[in-house]
Amino acid sequence: MLSSGDKVLLGLKSSFSPFSALGWLSSAGYEQLTNTSPNYGTDRGALGQRLGAAAIRAITEDALSESVFAPVFHEDPRYYRMGNSHSLPVRILYAGTRPLINRTDKGNNSVNCALLAGNLAGSELTYAYYPQANRSQREILETFGGSIGGSALGYVFDELFGSFGHIFHAEK
Numbered sequence: 001m002l003s004s005g006d007k008v009l010l011g012l013k014s015s016f017s018p019f020s021a022l023g024w025l026s027s028a029g030y031e032q033l034t035n036t037s038p039n040y041g042t043d044r045g046a047l048g049q050r051l052g053a054a055a056i057r058a059i060t061e062d063a064l065s066e067s068v069f070a071p072v073f074h075e076d077p078r079y080y081r082m083g084n085s086h087s088l089p090v091r092i093l094y095a096g097t098r099p100l101i102n103r104t105d106k107g108n109n110s111v112n113c114a115l116l117a118g119n120l121a122g123s124e125l126t127y128a129y130y131p132q133a134n135r136s137q138r139e140i141l142e143t144f145g146g147s148i149g150g151s152a153l154g155y156v157f158d159e160l161f162g163s164f165g166h167i168f169h170a171e172k
Helices: 004-015 019-034 045-073 086-095 114-129 137-167
Strands: 101-104 108-113
Touching: 004 019, 004 045, 019 045, 019 114, 019 137, 045 137, 086 101, 086 137, 101 114, 108 114
Parallel strands: none
Antiparallel strands: 101 108
């Protein structure tokens, strides 16, 4: 079981990981290509603004989910892979539901209150730095939905390709 201090450190570490930066770039790139929220335009400066907004949003969502809400709700913020012993559809379904279902500190399955609360709070904070056109409650809820979808995609990626992480870490 992780202590509250361990969860804080885990949240800070995952907020600033190379995998997180890949998520920021993917989000900003998609928003730039589709010229969607946040509406900064389509020039090079807009891409930089979108990248900054994606980074701030993801960092606040991760830090709030793992460092603040996971200790409050007594949830384990880690993702547990099923692995190759299960069929591909089962693994994808399992990973895709992890934004909604999580383990408690006692190992039971529960609603993933920490991630949902952290992503909702992080989405609400976009009101402070998104353009005026993207500051409605509808826009904030769409950002929240996109964050949940992004979390699901991240878990699916981790489930299917998580073992490639040894490339980036020295063997001990």
